[in-house]
Amino acid sequence: MRKTGSHFFASRSVVAIAALSGPLLAGCSTTGDLGRPRPDILADKIAPAIGDWSARFRGEASSWFHLTDDEEQLRARAxxxxxxAHERSHFDRLHVL
Structure with missing residues (x-):
């Protein structure tokens, strides 16, 4: 049986609003330097704790140490x-008349 009238348009509008609001809300997220996400409590503390809990609940191995010491040192040096070299080095070379 086909939906007709206001129910059909209401269900389509809900789907359209949901489809359009996702990208709009994703644009509201703040980014740090070089496009990386800014540190926050959700990404730094809550999400890893939930992931650790869920892995242990399933009987899988989990660790808070995701990188070896050598990998962390390599990232710090790289x-x-x-x-x-300078925050505005590319912009200082431009001459605007």
């Missing part, structure tokens, strides 16, 4: 290569 970060200097990613940073620009």
């Amino acid at each position: 970060w200097r290569l990613v940073l620009p």
